[in-house]
Amino acid sequence: MAYNSLLYLFIFLPVVLLAYQLAPKNFRYKVLLSASYVFFLSFSGKLLVYLLFSTLSIHHIGLWLTSCKKDFLSASHAPENKKAEKAAYEAKRRRILWLGIGLQLSILLILKYSGFLFENFNLVLKAISFPRLLPAMKFALPIGISFYTLQAISYLIDVYYEKIEADDNLGRLALYLAFFPTLLEGPICRYSQTAEALCQGKPLEYKNVTYGLQRMIWGLFKKLVIADRLNLLVETIFDTPNHYGGIIVIAGAVLYTFQLYADFSGCIDMTIGTGEMFGVTIPENFRQPFFSKTASEFWRRWHITLGAWLKDYIFYPISLTKFVKNLGKRSRAKFGKHFGQILSSSVALFGVWILNGLWHGTGWNYIFFGMYYFVLILIGNLLEPAVERITSSLRIDRTNSLYRGFQTVKLLIIVFTGELFFRANNLTAGMNMFRSIFTGFHWSAVTDGSLLKLGLTLPDFIAVFFGFIAVYTVGVIHERGISIRERIAGWNVFARWSFLYVAILLVIVLGAYGDGYLPAKLIYAGF
Amino acid sequence: MEQLLEILNDINPSLDYETETKLIDGGLLDSFSILSLIPELEDAFGIEITPIDMVPANFNSTQAMWDMIHRLKEE
Structure with missing residues (x-):
């Protein structure tokens, strides 16, 4: 029952709209939740159990994080112990968060990536003539797991950082993860963006x-x-x-x-x-991605919610670790501000792009796709001062239409080449x-x-x-x-x-x- | 505040930091610029910026950054 199917457009959606409108205000989100689970069942049947597990686990862990804070705030702390008790409290909250993230990721890793890992591990075993191989693994994937898992993780991290409050309404949290229009292809929503509106029961x-x-x-x-x-x-x-x-392959890449x-x-x-x-x-x-000037701008306009998720939950947290900050200090002292900063941020950039590639699928072509953009964006950042110097010394106006045309052609070649590898078998x-x-x-x-x-x-x-x-x-x-x-x-x-x-x-x-x-x-x- | 403006102008001199209120939401400062800015702020003001502070509201304007610096200094 895809969004472009007759069943969805002429039966499912009109019935849900009608039931939603006829239902009392407080019951409307339950109509949406029931419709979302019917929609999920139409694709993945009993695999609904994975979605239910994710929903229940983030609900429980979110509340656990909150109660942990309440316990700490309500307890009395002797001044001489306060620092140690606060450190223990923060360590406990971190453990709870990692447990929650680990639960979400382990389901995704087992269902989506174990086959790929075992297959490649077997290649290594074969290469060293190991007598026994691992069994071939292939699990059925519930629809939307790559999307709702990222939503579940963002919810936990946002609760941990106190950007949002843990939700005690299980139905609202369930609907946030499973809202049927977003199940198949996202976008990857944040709890703060959709949860409240989903449950307001607006006519x-x-x-x-x-x-x-x-x-x-x-x-x-x-x-x-x-x-x-x-x-x-x-x-x-x-x-x-x-x-x-030749031209046929170029046409294939462009048209794909x-x-x-x-x-x-x-x-x-x-x-x-x-x-x-x-x-x-x-x-x-x-946001009109093909109007971008550079590869990094393209990714700020294409699949925006994935890019934003990777920026907020991978790029910044890695960049702000003590290791990367110290690396930044050392590399800035050695290579200067610009190159030093790029070198240290490349650690986080690598994490972003390897995950971007792997998120899309389990073939080596997806990993190549991620690394392709990692290298291109890194080179783009490294060369930026040189490009600035050359264009200003040649008195080239970087805003004129000729230069913009050159940038567009360069970007299109980059994107078409990337998509060729992305689509290849x-x-x-x-x-x-x-x-x-x-x-x-x-x-x-x-x-x-x-x-x-x-x-x-x-x-x-x-x-x-x-x-x-x-x-x-x-x-x-x-x-x-x-x-x-x-x-x-x-x-x-x-x-x-x-x-x-x-x-x-x-x-x-x-x-x-x-x-x-x-x-x-x-x-x-x-x- | 002047020290902050100096740091910002060093990162990207083409922006009007005194009036601009959408440095992040308007796409004027990208994530790479922000990462260049953080060690400068940490060194200049003796603060530690953590992932929790990485929200657009803290970097959209010079005043917002100034408020964040003060808050982190007090913590």
Whole structure:
């Protein structure tokens, strides 16, 4: 029951909206929670037990952290013992936090990563001719585990740092982890962003429902017109990589990148739109990423909630450890302020990018993908003063359109190359495909009709091109800070509804579905 | 406050630290700039900044940073 399925759009969501509206205010969040568990069960059945375990464990540990604090504050401390007692109290809270994080991570590690670890461990055992190998392990993954585990950990850390209070309402916490629009592909919400709104029981409002509907139609447009239509071509190129080289592989990398963006951001549009209908503001996950100037800016605009999570819970905590601070002091003294700081922060940056790669999946190509961005961002930071010096000595205005164009081309090459390895079936296939760009390069592929032999016809390409122009235009308008929906809201009723009908018609006419098409599974739901 | 402004100008001289109130939320200071700033603040004011202090509200303006420095000095 994916967000773009007829069952979700025409039965599940309308029924939940109706039940929510008819329910008494205090009961509405229970409707959302029941709907979320039904949604979860439709994908993962009895694996619901893992989600329930995460929910119960963070509920208990959050309250334990709070009671630990209350006990410490209410106890009397003799002045001579106060320091030691405070240290013991802080150590106890740290142990409780690590227990909570450990429980969440151990489920994720066992279910998602044990197969990969055992497989690679067996390769080592084989290499040293060890007589026995570890058994092959493969567990069924509950839907959304990579997303809700990060939400669970952020909740525990935020309670530990007293950014939020531990929630004694188990239902609210359960809904925060399992709210059905966010289950499949996130975004990764913080407790402080959604929990309260989810339980406030706000009645449905005309503005929220129409805004939500508009956002969902826009998401469907991206998904059906671009992502699903491109799927056949992308699958053909990446599943038989040895058959292609040169321009075809470049086209595969470029079109896969657009497919991924249309699929993921389209799904997030549907998620945010659904949330909006219930009066819940779900955080944005994209901000026109292809308008970025550098790789690090791209990652501040692409999958924003994952980047923010890694920054807050990995990058800063590692950067502020005594070890890294001391390393920073020593390296700044030895290599100067700029290079010294970069060297010490590279420890935390490495942690962020190895986890970013591993979070996406268990292949070596994902680890390569993470390391690829780690190296590029590190080089970008190291070279920044040199670039500044060169451009100012050559009197190059870094804000002019020519320089911006150069930055955009450079960024697109970086992103397309990264996505080639990301989508490749494995690292070896990715390496071979990358090599074949140069070894199998023939301009004739553009003119001899090779691109039209990959499963898509000329009308398919025209529909995708139209979709691309629409996404680009909306991006430019948003980049200028203009809210398209606010503009539409200012139109008269006739114009507003005509626009909505035309948008639905465009999705129906230009969307790829039915016989002859291979709809793309929601790509990020697989992570 | 002047010492703080001096440190900030050293990190990125192109920003108007006296009036800007969205240094983080507006994307003017990125995480790398913040990490360059922390050891400077710790050394200059004898404080220790921990992960709990790493929230945009503490770094969005010079005044917010100044308030955080004072709070950490008192702790």
